Structures are given as structure tokens and as C-alpha cells.
Amino acid sequence: MSGRVRGWCPDAWHPMAAGDGLLLRLRPPLAHLTPDQLRTIADVAGLYGNGQIDLTSRAALQLRGLRERDGADARDRLVAAGLVDADPRREARVVLVAPAWRPGDDTHRLAIGLRDSLDALPALPGKVGIAIDAGDAAVLHDTSADFRIERGESGGLILRADGRPRGTPLSPGAELDALVALARWFSASGGAAAGRMARHRAPLPDWAAGREAPARATLAVVQGAHPLGTMIGTAFGRVDADRLLRLPGLRGVRLTPWRALLLVGVAPDDARALFHDPALLRVDACVGAPACPQASVATRALAARLAPHVAGRLHVSGCAKGCARAAPADVVLTGRDGRFDLAHHARAGAPPHRTALSADDLPALFEGPFRAP
Numbered sequence: 558m559s560g561r562v563r564g565w566c567p568d569a570w571h572p573m574a575a576g577d578g579l580l581l582r583l584r585p586p587l588a589h590l591t592p593d594q595l596r597t598i599a600d601v602a603g604l605y606g607n608g609q610i611d612l613t614s615r616a617a618l619q620l621r622g623l624r625e626r627d628g629a630d631a632r633d634r635l636v637a638a639g640l641v642d643a644d645p646r647r648e649a650r651v652v653l654v655a656p657a658w659r660p661g662d663d664t665h666r667l668a669i670g671l672r673d674s675l676d677a678l679p680a681l682p683g684k685v686g687i688a689i690d691a692g693d694a695a696v697l698h699d700t701s702a703d704f705r706i707e708r709g710e711s712g713g714l715i716l717r718a719d720g721r722p723r724g725t726p727l728s729p730g731a732e733l734d735a736l737v738a739l740a741r742w743f744s745a746s747g748g749a750a751a752g753r754m755a756r757h758r759a760p761l762p763d764w765a766a767g768r769e770a771p772a773r774a775t776l777a778v779v780q781g782a783h784p785l786g787t788m789i790g791t792a793f794g795r796v797d798a799d800r801l802l803r804l805p806g807l808r809g810v811r812l813t814p815w816r817a818l819l820l821v822g823v824a825p826d827d828a829r830a831l832f833h834d835p836a837l838l839r840v841d842a843c844v845g846a847p848a849c850p851q852a853s854v855a856t857r858a859l860a861a862r863l864a865p866h867v868a869g870r871l872h873v874s875g876c877a878k879g880c881a882r883a884a885p886a887d888v889v890l891t892g893r894d895g896r897f898d899l900a901h902h903a904r905a906g907a908p909p910h911r912t913a914l915s916a917d918d919l920p921a922l923f924e925g926p927f928r929a930p
């Protein structure tokens with residue numbers, strides 16, 4: 558099946574028609590790829606698509622440029638490799654996993670358990686996501702998700718509804734039952750009309766009206782050494798599978814929602830050639846025109862040109878939908894009718910401070926330390 562439906566997310570069973578062909582998105586289990594699985598994804602991208610692999614802001618991978626008739630073959634190869642669930646309803650569930658899990662820890666245990674509990678979840682809007690963020694401190698706090706199992710300030714795990722500052726302490730072993738119960742409450746209380754938990758204003762049931770704040774969050778994105786190997790950033794999320802597969806010691810690749818990859822088993826010195834200019838890692842830019850039919854502007858070349866001149870986070874979006882970044886950025890350029898609207902500390906499509914700027918005007922506007930024009 559293909560087609561464009563607002564508020565609906567493409568996946569491997571439901572690729573979306575884009576300007577450059579079908580767009581297929583996959584969420585590998587546990588956000589982990591073995592080297593063989595990465596090879597399979599690269600092969601599928603090259604055989605059926607435009608060869609490119611992109612990492613999204615919700616830690617999914619996207620393949621683009623597939624022909625309509627090849628969508629099923631591509632999906633079947635991904636299913637056979639254990640990268641896509643054989644059940645389309647299960648594959649449609651959006652589950653985010655804190656990437657630095659280790660076998661047997663709380664994140665790993667709960668993520669495995671959730672796979673067995675997916676069928677118990679009610680029908681949910683396509684963008685609704687579950688974050689399993691059960692390390693010593695939350696790392697997915699800035700990542701779009703609706704129901705969160707995360708570390709509370711007391712050191713135990715809590716279940717927190719997105720948009721609420723506090724969560725409910727969880728008893729060991731009962732975490733997933735509580736998660737399913739909260740999802741069922743969301744569904745039964747009309748959450749589908751709101752679309753997302755943060756917009757759903759119904760009072761939480763007493764048992765879920767949390768009293769414990771999350772533990773202090775940590776900044777997880779560091780380009781360099783990591784206890785499991787090496788973290789590398791990716792420019793605009795582009796994944797170079799061939800270079801990754803040549804790295805000595807590579808035992809796996811963990812997908813993160815920060816446009817970064819955790820290379821398990823790889824020493825920093827061996828990955829140093831893949832490190833990026835930090836300025837480029839502060840930029841989010843969707844694919845833009847001509848690949849996306851909703852874009853009236855090209856995005857990435859402009860973003861790369863502006864990056865060194867913008868203090869803080871820069872988001873260049875082809876349209877107000879803001880696919881590349883859901884959270885606010887320090888500087889946001891939103892394409893509209895072939896030009897850009899400029900806003901500060903905002904999301905794509907926010908009320909602009911300046912309107913109808915041309916791509917040629919913008920570099921001069923940002924020269925030197927940024928001052929809000």
C-alpha cells in the first residue's frame with residue numbers, strides 16, 4: 558500500500574509516495590543492526606532505491622527512491638533479515654529504545670518484553686510512540702514519544718505520560734502492564750482525537766497521575782569514545798554503510814534519535830575519519846526539494862553553508878511540517894512558496910520574525926556571530 562495520509566507514518570509495510578519514488582521506513586528491533594543486517598539494508602537501498610540510507614529524528618532508517626513495483630520485494634528481504642516484523646500491525650508500533658543498552662539491563666529487558674506485549678496495546682494514532690529509556694538517566698527526554706518508561710529521581714523506574722512533568726513509580730516486573738494500561742486509557746478516553754499524549758487534556762487516571770519527577774537527564778550525544786565503542790555524528794542523518802562495514806572491530810550499529818550512530822566494538826581512532834565538523838552536527842534539514850513534493854525550496858546545501866555562522870541549533874525545513882526536527886531550534890528557516898520564513902527558538906512553521914527571504918539573501922544575514930535580525 559502506498560499514498561500520502563496526514564498524521565500517518567510510513568513504514569516498511571506502508572511505504573509513502575514521495576517526489577523521488579517510494580519512501581520506506583524501518584525500525585530495527587532494539588535499535589540495533591548487526592553488520593550483516595547493515596549489509597542487507599545497503600543492498601536493498603542500492604537494488605531497489607536510490608542507494609541512500611537516512612537516519613531520522615526518531616531513530617528509524619529511511620530508504621528512498623523505490624519503484625512502486627519493488628516495494629514488496631524490498632520489504633520481504635528486510636523481513637527475512639529480521640529487520641521488519643512479519644506482522645504489519647506490530648511493525649506500525651513506534652518504539653524508541655535508549656541506544657546504549659547492554660544485554661540484561663532494564664532497557665534491554667523491557668524492550669524485549671514489549672515486543673511480546675505489542676499485541677496487547679490498543680489501536681493508537683500512527684505517530685504515537687513508546688520510549689524505553691531505562692538507563693541510569695534519561696537520554697530520550699528530547700525525543701518525540703508519548704508514553705515513557707524512564708528513571709525516576711528516586712532511582713526506580715517511572716511511567717510518564719508525555720507532557721506531564723511527573724510519572725508513576727513502577728514495581729519491578731509490572732512495568733509493561735502499567736504501560737499497556739496507560740495506552741488503553743489513552744485510547745478509551747478519546748486520545749485518538751488529540752493525536753498525541755501531550756495534546757490530550759483528559760485528566761490522567763488516579764493511578765497514573767504521577768508524583769515522581771524524572772531523574773536528571775544527561776546529554777547523550779558525544780562524538781568520540783563511548784563505553785560500548787565509538788559514537789559518530791551523521792550529516793543530516795546520511796548513513797554511509799560501506800564505510801561503516803569496513804571499520805575494524807565493528808560488532809553492531811545502534812541507531813540514535815540524535816542523528817548519531819553508536820558503533821559497537823569500534824575504537825575511536827579507527828572511526829576518526831568519520832567524525833564530522835561539529836557545526837554540521839548542530840543542523841537539522843529535511844531532504845527538501847526536489848525529492849519531497851511538499852517542498853518548494855532546497856534545504857541541505859543552504860543548511861551546510863549557514864551552519865558555521867549560526868550559534869546554537871539550526872533547522873532548515875522544506876515546509877511547515879518540520880520532518881527533520883520536532884523540537885524547537887535556535888534558528889528555524891521554513892520554506893514557503895520558494896522562499897524562507899525565519900523564526901527564533903521555534904519549530905518549523907512557527908510565526909516568523911522575517912518572511913519571504915531568498916536563499917541568496919540568507920548567507921549575508923548570518924555572517925559573523927548571529928544576531929537576531
Ligand code: SF4
Nearest residue numbers: 843849852875876880
Ligand atoms: S518537512 Fe516538508 S519538505 Fe521537508 S521532508 Fe517533511 S514534508 Fe517534505
